[in-house]
Amino acid sequence: MRNFRTATLGATMLALLLGACTSGGSGSSASTAASEPPASTAPSVESSAEASAGPSIASTLVLGGPPECPERPFCLVGLEKTYGLKFKEFTPLDAGGPLTVQALTGGQIQVGLLFTSDPAIAVNGFVLLQDDKQLQLADNLIPVVRKEVAVANPLVADTLNAVMAKLSQAELTELNKAVTIDLTPTADAAKAWLTKVAIPATGGGSGSLTVGSTNFYEQEILGEIFAQALEANGFTVERKFQLGNREIVFPALESGEIDILAEYAATALEFVNGGAGQASTDPAATSAAFVTALEPKGLVALEYAEATDQNGFVVTKATADQYGLVTIGDLAKPAS
Amino acid sequence: MNWAWISGNVGAIADAALDHVVLTVLAVGIGFAISLLFALLIHRDRRFYGPISGLTGVLYTIPSLALFGLLVPITGLSLVTAEIGLISYTLLILTRHIVAGFDGVPRDVDEAAAGMGYDSRRRLLRIDLPLAIPLIVAGLRVATVTTIGLVMVTALIGEGGLGQLMLRGFNFRNYTAVYVGAIVTVAIAVVADLALITAGRLATPWTRSR
Amino acid sequence: MELIGEVAAWFGDPTNWAGTPGIPNRMFEHVWLSGLAVLVGTAVALPLGLAIGHTGRGAFLAVTVANLGRALPSYSLLLIFFTFFGIGFATAFPALLALTIPPILTSTHIGVKEVDRDMVEAGRGMGMTEVQLLRRVELPMALPVIIAGIRTAAVQVVATATLAALVGGGGLGRFIVDGFALQRDDRLVGGAILVAALALATERLFTVLERRLISAGLRAVVATKPLSVGPFAKSGSPIAP
Numbered sequence: 001m002r003n004f005r006t007a008t009l010g011a012t013m014l015a016l017l018l019g020a021c022t023s024g025g026s027g028s029s030a031s032t033a034a035s036e037p038p039a040s041t042a043p044s045v046e047s048s049a050e051a052s053a054g055p056s057i058a059s060t061l062v063l064g065g066p067p068e069c070p071e072r073p074f075c076l077v078g079l080e081k082t083y084g085l086k087f088k089e090f091t092p093l094d095a096g097g098p099l100t101v102q103a104l105t106g107g108q109i110q111v112g113l114l115f116t117s118d119p120a121i122a123v124n125g126f127v128l129l130q131d132d133k134q135l136q137l138a139d140n141l142i143p144v145v146r147k148e149v150a151v152a153n154p155l156v157a158d159t160l161n162a163v164m165a166k167l168s169q170a171e172l173t174e175l176n177k178a179v180t181i182d183l184t185p186t187a188d189a190a191k192a193w194l195t196k197v198a199i200p201a202t203g204g205g206s207g208s209l210t211v212g213s214t215n216f217y218e219q220e221i222l223g224e225i226f227a228q229a230l231e232a233n234g235f236t237v238e239r240k241f242q243l244g245n246r247e248i249v250f251p252a253l254e255s256g257e258i259d260i261l262a263e264y265a266a267t268a269l270e271f272v273n274g275g276a277g278q279a280s281t282d283p284a285a286t287s288a289a290f291v292t293a294l295e296p297k298g299l300v301a302l303e304y305a306e307a308t309d310q311n312g313f314v315v316t317k318a319t320a321d322q323y324g325l326v327t328i329g330d331l332a333k334p335a336s
Numbered sequence: 337m338n339w340a341w342i343s344g345n346v347g348a349i350a351d352a353a354l355d356h357v358v359l360t361v362l363a364v365g366i367g368f369a370i371s372l373l374f375a376l377l378i379h380r381d382r383r384f385y386g387p388i389s390g391l392t393g394v395l396y397t398i399p400s401l402a403l404f405g406l407l408v409p410i411t412g413l414s415l416v417t418a419e420i421g422l423i424s425y426t427l428l429i430l431t432r433h434i435v436a437g438f439d440g441v442p443r444d445v446d447e448a449a450a451g452m453g454y455d456s457r458r459r460l461l462r463i464d465l466p467l468a469i470p471l472i473v474a475g476l477r478v479a480t481v482t483t484i485g486l487v488m489v490t491a492l493i494g495e496g497g498l499g500q501l502m503l504r505g506f507n508f509r510n511y512t513a514v515y516v517g518a519i520v521t522v523a524i525a526v527v528a529d530l531a532l533i534t535a536g537r538l539a540t541p542w543t544r545s546r
Numbered sequence: 547m548e549l550i551g552e553v554a555a556w557f558g559d560p561t562n563w564a565g566t567p568g569i570p571n572r573m574f575e576h577v578w579l580s581g582l583a584v585l586v587g588t589a590v591a592l593p594l595g596l597a598i599g600h601t602g603r604g605a606f607l608a609v610t611v612a613n614l615g616r617a618l619p620s621y622s623l624l625l626i627f628f629t630f631f632g633i634g635f636a637t638a639f640p641a642l643l644a645l646t647i648p649p650i651l652t653s654t655h656i657g658v659k660e661v662d663r664d665m666v667e668a669g670r671g672m673g674m675t676e677v678q679l680l681r682r683v684e685l686p687m688a689l690p691v692i693i694a695g696i697r698t699a700a701v702q703v704v705a706t707a708t709l710a711a712l713v714g715g716g717g718l719g720r721f722i723v724d725g726f727a728l729q730r731d732d733r734l735v736g737g738a739i740l741v742a743a744l745a746l747a748t749e750r751l752f753t754v755l756e757r758r759l760i761s762a763g764l765r766a767v768v769a770t771k772p773l774s775v776g777p778f779a780k781s782g783s784p785i786a787p
Contacts (some may be wrong), residue, residue, distance in 0.1 A: 011595040037416075049382065064714075066727060067711075067720075067727040068724070068728045091633075092711070092720065094714070098507070098628070099628075099633050099713060102628070102633055103632065103633045106634070106712075118581075120509065124720065129484045170362050173405050179508065180508050180509055180510070182512055195468075215491075215503060215504070215506055215507050216507065240494050241494065242494055242503070242504055243492070243494045244401070245491060246494035247401070248405070248492060248493060251405070251408055252412075255408070255412070257412045258413070274729065274731060275390065275728075415711030469717060478616070481613050481614060484616075484617045485616050485617045485618060485619040486619065488619065488622060489621075499622070502625055506625050512625060514625050514629060515626070517622075518626055521617050522617050525614050525616075529613060529614060
C-alpha cells in the first residue's frame with residue numbers, strides 16, 4: 001500500500017498545490033470569457049461558404065501548439081472564428097519550443113505555432129503564414145520593474161526605455177539567432193548589440209539591482225542586455241536567469257527577490273489578470289491595461305518596444321509548396 | 337555533439353559540476369544529520385515511528401514546483417530554498433535505512449553487551465551504530481545518487497547545477513549541453529557511489545573476511 | 547470547497563468523455579504506454595535477474611547500475627531521448643522502460659538469492675537440471691518478492707507516465723499539463739484523481755495476481771514476512787522509495 005499512498009499523495013498534492021499557486025482566485029469561468037476573441041467582431045462568412053465547396057486544406061492537416069491553444073483566441077478559437085478553419089486534429093506540444101520545431105520537421109504536425117522572432121523558422125526553412133486577418137495580440141516586448149525601484153531611481157526607467165527604443169524586429173531575431181543557432185554566449189551577444197546600437201551611457205546610477213528571467217531564451221537575452229546597459233550607467237546588477245516560468249518569476253518580482261524582467265505585453269497581461277481577455281492587437285491599449293493590472297502588485301511596465309514576439313503559424317516548405325500557402329486564410333481553400 | 341561548444345565552455349561546465357556537487361553534499365550531509373536524529377528517536381521510543389515516517393513520506397511526495405512555489409515568498413530564490421527541497425527528499429530514504437540498520441542488530445548481541453555492563457549510550461555507540469553501518473551506507477548510496485538526480489529540479493529557482501545546464505541547453509536547442517550535462521552527472525554519481533562503497537568497507541573491517 | 551463542485555462538474559460533462567482528448571482515450575493511452583513499459587521491462591529484467599540470482603554472479607554490478615540509474619531521473623531521460631526520438635510515445639516509452647528495470651531486476655535476483663539453499667541442494671540431489679531448479683524451485687519460492695518488485699515498477703510507471711504529456715504525448719498527464727497551462731483547476735485536479743485511481747487499480751491488480759500466482763504452501767510464509775524489511779534489508783540493497 002505504500003506505493004499507492006505515495007502515488008496518490010503525490011498526485012493530489014501536485015494538483016492542489018499547483019492549483020493554489022496558479023488560480024489566484026480566478027474561477028474556471030475566467031477562461032471561458034477569454035475564449036471570446038477581442039479582435040474579431042464577427043465570424044467570417046465567406047470562409048464558411050468556401051468550406052462548403054469541399055474539404056478545406058486545414059481539414060487534412062494536424063495543428064500543433066501550446067496546450068492552452070484550443071481555448072485561446074490567438075490560437076484555435078481565433079482560427080475557427082476569424083478564419084473559419086477546422087483542423088484534422090490538434091496536438092498539444094509546447095509554447096514555441098523544441099517540441100513544436102521537432103514535430104514539424106518530423107512530420108507529426110503540418111502546421112505549428114512558433115514565435116515570430118524564432119530563428120528556427122529561417123534555419124529550418126519553415127514558411128511563416130501571414131496573419132491576414134490580424135488574429136495575433138500585441139506581444140510587444142516591455143520591461144516590468146518594481147515600482148519602488150522605478151520611483152527611487154528614474155535612471156532605471158530611462159535606461160531601459162532607451163534600450164527598448166532601439167529594439168527592432170529584425171534585431172531581435174538576429175540576437176536570437178546569434179545565441180540559439182550560432183551558440184554565441186549570451187553576454188557576448190548582448191555586448192555586441194549594445195555597442196552596435198550605441199545607447200548613450202549617461203552614468204550617475206548607483207546601488208544594486210536584480211534582473212530576472214524565465215527559462216525562455218529570448219527573455220534571458222533581453223535580461224542580459226538590460227543588465228549590461230544598467231551596469232554601463234553605474235548600477236551594480238545581479239542576474240537571476242532561468243527561473244522556471246511565470247509562476248515562479250512573478251511572485252519573485254512581488255517579493256522584491258528580482259527587480260526587473262523583460263515581458264510580452266499581451267501574454268503577460270493575460271497571465272496577470274488570470275485570462276480575462278483584456279489583451280488586444282493594439283500595443284498601446286494592451287500595455288496601458290498591463291500597467292493597470294500590475295498596479296496592485298507594486299509593479300510597473302515601462303515603454304514597449306517596436307519588436308514583438310507574437311505567435312505565428314508556420315508550415316514546412318514542402319507543405320507550403322504542396323498547397324500554395326502564403327497566408328493563414330489560404331488554409332481555408334478546398335484541398336483539391 | 338558540438339565539440340567546439342564543449343571546448344569553449346569547459347569553465348561553465350566545471351562550474352555547473354561544482355555547484356552540483358555542493359548542492360548534493362550539503363543536502364545529503366544535513367539530511368543525514370536530521371535522519372540520524374529521527375532514527376535515534378525511533379530507536380528510543382517506537383511511538384515516534386508513525387509520525388516521523390508520515391512526515392518524511394509526505395515531504396517526499398510534495399512536487400518540487402509546488403514546494404518551491406510555497407518557499408520562494410519566504411526564503412527567496414536562494415540556496416536555502418533549494419536545500420530545503422533537496423534535504424526534505426533525502427529524509428525518507430535515510431531515516432528508513434538507519435532504522436532498518438538498528439532493527440537488524442540481533443537482540444542477543446545487545447543483551448550480551450548489557451550483560452557486560454554497557455549502558456545504553458555505550459551500547460548505541462559501540463554496538464548498534466557499527467553494526468548498522470552496512471545499511472546506513474546503503475541508505476547513503478541511494479540518497480546520494482537520488483539527490484544527484486534531483487538537483488535538476490532546483491533549476492526552477494535558478495540553481496540546478498548540471499540540471500540547469502541540461503534544461504538551458506534544451507530550451508536554447510543546444511542539445512550538446514543536454515548530453516554533456518547527463519554524462520557529467522552520471523560520472524559524478526559513479527564517483528560518489530564508489531567513494532561510499534569504499535568508505536563503507538573501511539568502516540566495517542570485520543565483514544572483509546567473507 | 548468550490549473546487550470540489552468544479553471537479554465534479556468536469557467529470558460530469560459529457561464532452562470530456564468524447565474523442566481523442568476525452569477521458570476514456572487518455573486513460574487507454576496511459577494504460578497502453580505504462581502496460582507496455584512494464585511488460586517489456588519484465589521481459590528484459592526478469593531473465594537477467596533470475597540468471598544473476600541463480601549463479602550469484604554480477605549481483606554487485608546489477609545493484610550498483612540500478613542505483614546509478616537514479617542519477618538521471620525520468621525528466622532528464624525525457625530530455626535526452628527527445629533529442630533522438632522526437633515527440634510523444636517514442637520518447638516516453640524508453641524513459642519509462644528505464645524506470646521499470648531496476649526494481650524488477652533487484653527484486654528478482656534478491657528473491658532468488660534468498661531462497662533457502664538447502665531446498666536448492668535438495669532439488670539438485672533429486673537430479674534436477676539447473677533450468678529445472680530455476681523453474682520449479684527458485685522461481686516459485688522467489689515469486690512473492692518478484693511480484694512485489696514488478697508492482698513497485700508498475701505503480702511508479704503509472705505515476706510517471708504523466709510526464710509523457712510534457713513531450714507532446716498523450717495519457718492522463720495531458721489533463722494535468724493542459725490544466726496547468728490553461729489555469730483550469732477542475733481539469734488539473736480531475737487528471738490527478740484519475741492518475742491516483744489508476745495507481746490504486748494497479749496496486750489492486752497485483753494483489754489479485756499475487757493471490758493467483760503464489761503457490762498455496764508459500765502464502766502462509768509470505769504473510770508473516772514483511773517484504774519491505776525482510777529480504778531487502780538483509781542484503782543491504784536499495785529500499786525502493
